[in-house]
């Protein structure tokens with residue numbers, strides 16, 4: 013969703029900010045804007061804004077738009093339509109203050125009414141403009157104090173960057189619930205809401221905490237609380253280099269990210285396996301053996317693909333550690349006043365670590381005294397910081413809106429957690445070893461699946477004419493079917509339904525006809541015959557079937573054969589060809605693969 017970039021130094025700022033905005037495009041947005049301290053005698057702030065893409069903004073920049081300090085923004089509309097007026101930065105009445113803002117100001121309507129009563133005229137419908145006026149009207153002397161004054165009136169979430177024409181030597185930033193990362197350069201400083209916009213310039217970053225502010229000058233930065241007390245924050249090195257955020261030789265990020273999965277899984281396993289005790293070490297878990305033995309339930313919370321990964325994870329934990337476990341959409345959980353049990357271990361799962369619904373669920377759980385672990389991809393993200401401990405999934409940067417390699421690495425990380433909990437409880441050494449051997453086989457087996465891409469492409473083209481598709485699976489295969497169905501619909505816009513195969517007779521069978529193909533997950537496990545019976549039922553209604561199985565299925569029109577691993581780990585492999593199926597279906601339909609319509613990579617609002 014919204015993105016912030018800022019720069020202060022000696023270089024021409026506009027091209028730098030535009031490049032930063034382009035790196036944030038993947039998050040999803042509908043307008044963009046930029047404000048700079050203009051160089052030259054006249055000085056002052058100059059802005060440019062445009063509805064649409066960053067290239068639109070670029071084409072609108074005035075000829076004279078030089079400066080070495082500036083802020084910029086990509087906006088995903090919440091308060092007010094996506095148009096030029098509502099695009100950030102927003103200015104105060106005198107045009108001295110420019111603000112870019114991620115998040116939502118909950119009491120904006122009330123503040124707007126008060127300011128209007130005081131004679132302020134608003135130029136936009138946004139909540140953010142309120143903040144610009146409040147800063148502009150503050151009587152405090154220093155910019156930091158003006159910003160602090162304004163923030164005292166604000167209820168809601170924000171990551172902000174502020175310019176003031178009377179303080180051309182600085183950018184002031186603040187964070188509450190929406191990420192702000194400082195990039196530390198040589199006699200130049202950067203700021204962004206996402207390291208993706210920083211890594212081509214510096215890998216030295218400082219991530220602000222909620223309630224923290226910072227002043228950036230060209231050769232210096234300092235951090236402090238919104239109350240004004242100094243904080244200490246030493247720069248950390250970003251794990252991935254700039255190239256990891258580029259598309260490389262691929263035509264889309266989705267293809268690149270699907271192709272990276274063998275390496276990504278290898279990374280998730282690296283340094284964690286303990287052959288001596290047939291278990292794994294999860295350094296950041298902060299859960300000792302005694303505490304782990306005391307866990308009576310595991311509740312996993314996530315959204316979308318991460319929720320599906322959590323569903324597979326819950327089954328793994330239940331099977332390997334024999335702890336009752338389930339997954340629930342975080343977006344629902346937080347609204348049903350859930351019973352929070354001290355013996356339950358909560359696990360928040362998220363690629364971005366920013367998803368508002370997950371973060372809000374975590375905060376509610378923490379408020380009630382629960383122990384919450386994070387299973388997160390983005391290091392240092394809000395959810396990673398808010399949780400008591402956790403597992404980084406180490407998938408590397410995922411840019412495509414449609415999650416693929418993160419899903420796989422999340423499920424692998426759940427397998428590690430299940431194995432760890434299992435070996436502390438009743439999982440035998442032999443079973444621990446069996447799972448470890450299975451985990452080690454995964455990268456090579458993923459490579460083998462990816463080598464079958466040409467065949468999957470042909471199948472995708474064959475089924476791409478479907479208006480609707482059914483996905484079925486049983487027990488371990490059911491969340492795989494759900495995730496595959498989500499993948500297909502979000503990237504190809506083909507309607508898809510996912511059902512447990514066991515439920516067909518209870519209703520969905522009515523949909524089966526030649527124009528409604530079914531994708532069936534058919535692992536060679538104890539439910540094989542039951543799954544085959546479902547294929548019979550579909551075939552008897554003239555339904556077309558594409559099976560994903562460990563061996564060719566006679567009743568299916570086509571089978572994608574995947575290598576067999578251990579039954580508990582098979583869901584990891586069975587999801588991968590279906591990512592390729594969704595990708596090639598979307599490609600043959602000419603879809604905007606990396607940025608499907610109406611979707612954003614990080615859903616930072618409700």
Ligand code: M6R
Pocket residue numbers: 315316317318319361362363364365366367370413414415416502611613614615
């Ligand atoms: O960053 P998160 O994992 O918390 O995101 C959760 C969902 O928004 C995300 O998985 C979404 O469903 C993706 N578009 C799936 O491809």
